[in-house]
Amino acid sequence: MMATISSVDDSARQRAPLEGGVPGVEAPPLEAVVVRFAGDSGDGMQLTGGQFTLSTALAGNDLATFPDFPAEIRAPQGTLFGVSAFQINFGSSEITTAGDAPDVLVAMNPAALKTNIHALKPGGMVVVDTGEFGKRNLEKAKYAANPLEDGSLARWDVLAFDISALTLEAVKPFGLGNKEALRCKNMWTLGLALWMFDRDRQPLIDWLNAKFAKNPVLAQANIAALNAGHAYGETAELAGPLKRQHIDPVPSAPGLYRTITGAEAISLGLVAGCQLAGLPMFFGGYPITPASAILHHLVKMKEFGVTTFQAEDEIAAICSAIGASYAGQLGVTSSSGPGIALKGEAMGLAVMTELPLVIVNSQRGGPSTGLPTKTEQSDLYQAVYGRNGDAPLPVIAACSPADAFECAIEACRIATSYMTPVILLTDGYIGNASEPWKVPDPAGFAPFPVAFLEEPNGESRVLPYKRDERGVRPWIRPGTPGLMHRIGGIEKAVDTGNIDYAPDVHQAQTDARKARIDGIAAGIPPQEICLGEAQGTLLVIGWGSTFGPIHQAVRRAQKKGYAVSHAQVRHIWPLPGNLGELLAGFDHVLVPEMNTGQFKTLLRDRFLVDAVPLNKTSGQPFAIAELEAAIARFFDGIAGNEGGEVEVNETQLPAPEIEQP
Amino acid sequence: MNDMTPIETTLKDWETDQEVRWCPGCGDYAILKAVQRTLPMLGADPKNTVFVSGIGCSSRFPYYVESYGFHSIHGRAPAVATGIKLANPQLDVWLVTGDGDGMSIGGNHTMHVLRRNLDCQIMLFNNEIYGLTKGQYSPTSRPGTPSPTSPAGSVDRPASPCAFALGSGARFVARSYDVSKDLSEVLMAAYRHKGAAFMEIFQNCIVYNKDRFDDFTDKAVAADMQVQCRDGEPLLYAKETRGLALDPETLSLQAVDVVDGDWQGAGVLRHNVRNRTLAHMLVEMPFGPFPMALGVILDDPAPTFESAVVAERQGLIAGKTADLGKLLARGQTWTVP
Numbered sequence: 001m002m003a004t005i006s007s008v009d010d011s012a013r014q015r016a017p018l019e020g021g022v023p024g025v026e027a028p029p030l031e032a033v034v035v036r037f038a039g040d041s042g043d044g045m046q047l048t049g050g051q052f053t054l055s056t057a058l059a060g061n062d063l064a065t066f067p068d069f070p071a072e073i074r075a076p077q078g079t080l081f082g083v084s085a086f087q088i089n090f091g092s093s094e095i096t097t098a099g100d101a102p103d104v105l106v107a108m109n110p111a112a113l114k115t116n117i118h119a120l121k122p123g124g125m126v127v128v129d130t131g132e133f134g135k136r137n138l139e140k141a142k143y144a145a146n147p148l149e150d151g152s153l154a155r156w157d158v159l160a161f162d163i164s165a166l167t168l169e170a171v172k173p174f175g176l177g178n179k180e181a182l183r184c185k186n187m188w189t190l191g192l193a194l195w196m197f198d199r200d201r202q203p204l205i206d207w208l209n210a211k212f213a214k215n216p217v218l219a220q221a222n223i224a225a226l227n228a229g230h231a232y233g234e235t236a237e238l239a240g241p242l243k244r245q246h247i248d249p250v251p252s253a254p255g256l257y258r259t260i261t262g263a264e265a266i267s268l269g270l271v272a273g274c275q276l277a278g279l280p281m282f283f284g285g286y287p288i289t290p291a292s293a294i295l296h297h298l299v300k301m302k303e304f305g306v307t308t309f310q311a312e313d314e315i316a317a318i319c320s321a322i323g324a325s326y327a328g329q330l331g332v333t334s335s336s337g338p339g340i341a342l343k344g345e346a347m348g349l350a351v352m353t354e355l356p357l358v359i360v361n362s363q364r365g366g367p368s369t370g371l372p373t374k375t376e377q378s379d380l381y382q383a384v385y386g387r388n389g390d391a392p393l394p395v396i397a398a399c400s401p402a403d404a405f406e407c408a409i410e411a412c413r414i415a416t417s418y419m420t421p422v423i424l425l426t427d428g429y430i431g432n433a434s435e436p437w438k439v440p441d442p443a444g445f446a447p448f449p450v451a452f453l454e455e456p457n458g459e460s461r462v463l464p465y466k467r468d469e470r471g472v473r474p475w476i477r478p479g480t481p482g483l484m485h486r487i488g489g490i491e492k493a494v495d496t497g498n499i500d501y502a503p504d505v506h507q508a509q510t511d512a513r514k515a516r517i518d519g520i521a522a523g524i525p526p527q528e529i530c531l532g533e534a535q536g537t538l539l540v541i542g543w544g545s546t547f548g549p550i551h552q553a554v555r556r557a558q559k560k561g562y563a564v565s566h567a568q569v570r571h572i573w574p575l576p577g578n579l580g581e582l583l584a585g586f587d588h589v590l591v592p593e594m595n596t597g598q599f600k601t602l603l604r605d606r607f608l609v610d611a612v613p614l615n616k617t618s619g620q621p622f623a624i625a626e627l628e629a630a631i632a633r634f635f636d637g638i639a640g641n642e643g644g645e646v647e648v649n650e651t652q653l654p655a656p657e658i659e660q661p
Numbered sequence: 662m663n664d665m666t667p668i669e670t671t672l673k674d675w676e677t678d679q680e681v682r683w684c685p686g687c688g689d690y691a692i693l694k695a696v697q698r699t700l701p702m703l704g705a706d707p708k709n710t711v712f713v714s715g716i717g718c719s720s721r722f723p724y725y726v727e728s729y730g731f732h733s734i735h736g737r738a739p740a741v742a743t744g745i746k747l748a749n750p751q752l753d754v755w756l757v758t759g760d761g762d763g764m765s766i767g768g769n770h771t772m773h774v775l776r777r778n779l780d781c782q783i784m785l786f787n788n789e790i791y792g793l794t795k796g797q798y799s800p801t802s803r804p805g806t807p808s809p810t811s812p813a814g815s816v817d818r819p820a821s822p823c824a825f826a827l828g829s830g831a832r833f834v835a836r837s838y839d840v841s842k843d844l845s846e847v848l849m850a851a852y853r854h855k856g857a858a859f860m861e862i863f864q865n866c867i868v869y870n871k872d873r874f875d876d877f878t879d880k881a882v883a884a885d886m887q888v889q890c891r892d893g894e895p896l897l898y899a900k901e902t903r904g905l906a907l908d909p910e911t912l913s914l915q916a917v918d919v920v921d922g923d924w925q926g927a928g929v930l931r932h933n934v935r936n937r938t939l940a941h942m943l944v945e946m947p948f949g950p951f952p953m954a955l956g957v958i959l960d961d962p963a964p965t966f967e968s969a970v971v972a973e974r975q976g977l978i979a980g981k982t983a984d985l986g987k988l989l990a991r992g993q994t995w996t997v998p
Binding site: 054057058060203207252253254255256257258259268271272275280282284299301302303304305307309311312313315316317319320321322323324325326327328329331345346348349353439440441442477478479480481482483484485486487488489490498499 | 677679707708709711713723724727728729730731732733734737739740741742743744745746747748749751752769770772773970974977978981982983985986988989990991992993994995996997998
């Protein structure tokens, strides 16, 4: 049995240990640790993970999280498919991914143990609640024998004790029923975890008091459980692996910080974008996983001129947003793949009527219902190509929770400046994950105020489709005197917008719609290399939430001496003007994506470049190790060995439906 | 309707320079004229008026009215209108739809705009056929309607738009037809009703379903086969020789003879536009044994959707200031020195 927790980053081990110890902290400081909480979907694992994240951020560590939960709200208790997990990677250096294999696993029942144990690093620590390891739960988890007794966990440090009984004991004074008392188990576990990583309990205590303000007994019981877990770590005379760990704070730029999830960041970015445009926002949405969180956040921001409308379906959600844009607000709608498919026809209407609109797609695994709670990047074709007719519109993709804030502002800017619908791609991983965020100062944002047409722009008459030098038509609000006009989805004459589908008119308007969107490339920043040189042997180019793992893998490959660089593309359509030139500076181009190669196709089409795909569609983010292996193959001297597919492997978060061997 | 000051206009002010492209003799012409004739009577203001439509023959309507207009996509006009009205509650919003657009592909949105009670006027032109796609049977076609997709006659049972509207919680339901002299009166009542005002307007499709409504619109039978619903007045027809009474045994309407004008003696009901039960019975009377109920069948206003949305927002934001800096720093924060 190993008695220490290994660090997440192999390269970190080679560095000199950080100097000095923290009084009362026994083990030497580590650079980064990955912890995974796993339990029944009713055990409050997401909440435990979320609060642990907050305490970690408050301790000044950089972090990344990955919540992973089943599609069922409350799957039958104790079953393999009901396991919910939350992984956090935190440390004293920059963290960009939720980490590959965990160092510590907290498993609240046999099913959680079974579905997660194989991901744990050899020698890693597993904390289990023996109170849940009765015959019935073992059967539900399809264990023939108790794994705590049959020696099958010998590879790991097992820390097994009766958390259920300890929790019941701790909350006894509050007279809760058995069921309610056991609900405090997650707080007990959290208390232990806080002790293990030298975290302050006070923010949690404050949070519990606020959460249960109407029921002080529950607040006190949860706090008692938290304290008991903490005290257990402090006082238990355990000969085993339990050692207190301290992770130094990450050196960060001075300023005010908070944690932020992608869904929060998008909501805030949309509000900021509308403020910068000087417009009220109309948000039309229909509940869908994982996009609903954006609507949940926006309803709390109505003082910023936000109107939210929960429509009867996805189509009504986008059509109402189009109506609001027509009336002079910025219409926004949001969904996930299946809902975006339903919105397709209406997107074409917004393209044809040339009205600003922001469409957020929080991508999930597809096709059809697919994997509602798992992540994938497989809606890129849908975003770029997925409409009837030649219906070009700009597409941008956020690469992290914090980046989503800027992308949302950018989407508002492009939509209003070019009178066009814009698709903003994010995914379930970005939406649910949280990371520390340096709170920006709004004074630093550049406004892009909207000007509506107020006077006739033709000779004594209004010309709703008269374009400016960028091909942009005027925005005219109903209610404006003298500018009455009619628009619609049917092809229309140049300038007047009257119904006209003569051959030369359709040719002219198709060309104009395309030229206007292509022209946006001139108004976006050039593509940058975010790590490495501007030329070399290999460029790893990604988009969206693959940013973290690609960045780490490229960094490690560079340390091995490989001439490899990383670029992450935000503007998917139109692509930045310098991208072709940039790609030409490298011998090889590798495109890792959580799909079967969609961005690869786009790059090949636009630049005739031999972009090599690296694909993964297991519903899980890339592991750094997978990308490192793919990069290495470009440097092993074996021709034809480059890139390749990523196999599903056991270090991933559990897909509980699949039985582990 | 909105609360703006009435404006003086003439019929000409509501005509556009666009060539009207319906088939010659189409009932849509008469409805367009009735609307253009009625808007000046209401003091409506072109700049604050928006006509929103879906797809179909009826949905070309906005191009012919000199106001703001939005010709959207098939069935979705109620959703577009909802966004417009929520963004600017001061606008007068008219929806133009048909039996295919509003009852088939857009049935869902029709239901929700009615149950929410968005303040707008909904004109559903019912010609009982798909015109623009060349004559297929529609959700309101009578059983046995021969068409390109039902050569042996359609087998579907038709939906009743007014019954659908009532079932969806509509607070205003009226019926008229393209060349009716009473259409203007119905349009005015709909405009004055604050909330979603649903109008089923029977419309003659000269090409694919010609004279379909002759059995109650033809001059020869109109008196016998139409009952005009007017608030407070008895439900009489056939030159006041027949009337509608309640059959207490079956709790349904029955047609009774009225002798010497003694409608009270015959038990004939007075129409009451706030009586939802009566409205249900009037729109569900089987035509043939009963006449067609026309006019304002229900007019019982309730608070509108957009006013509720505004009130909800005001409640939520009371005492809050829109400080973006503070919003961004919401939640638990920490400072790195």
